[in-house]
Amino acid sequence: MKSSFTLNDLILFAYNETKEPEKQKLFKTMQTNQQLRDEYKSIIGIKYCIDSSLISPNKRILSNIMSYSRALSIFKTRRAGNFNLLMN
Numbered sequence: 001m002k003s004s005f006t007l008n009d010l011i012l013f014a015y016n017e018t019k020e021p022e023k024q025k026l027f028k029t030m031q032t033n034q035q036l037r038d039e040y041k042s043i044i045g046i047k048y049c050i051d052s053s054l055i056s057p058n059k060r061i062l063s064n065i066m067s068y069s070r071a072l073s074i075f076k077t078r079r080a081g082n083f084n085l086l087m088n
Helices: 007-014 020-032 034-055 059-071
Strands: 072-077 081-086
Touching (some): 007 034
8 A cells, every 4th residue: 555645646536447345545644644635626626627637518519519419300202211401
């Protein structure tokens, strides 16, 4: 087990990528080490910014998708099958 932790260890811990013994050791160390806790909180803030940017697409992209879905008309015929009309 490690007695000190690097920034990479904290990042792996934040993304739940550490093994259980190391996770427990890091958690115990964070309870007593204020500097390590502060670094972890800053990583969590960065993780939140990265994750939220990955989760939510750009508003322009959403607008384009919604415009396309409003303009698209699909109907089924007996002889020819499905017809897709884009009303632009």
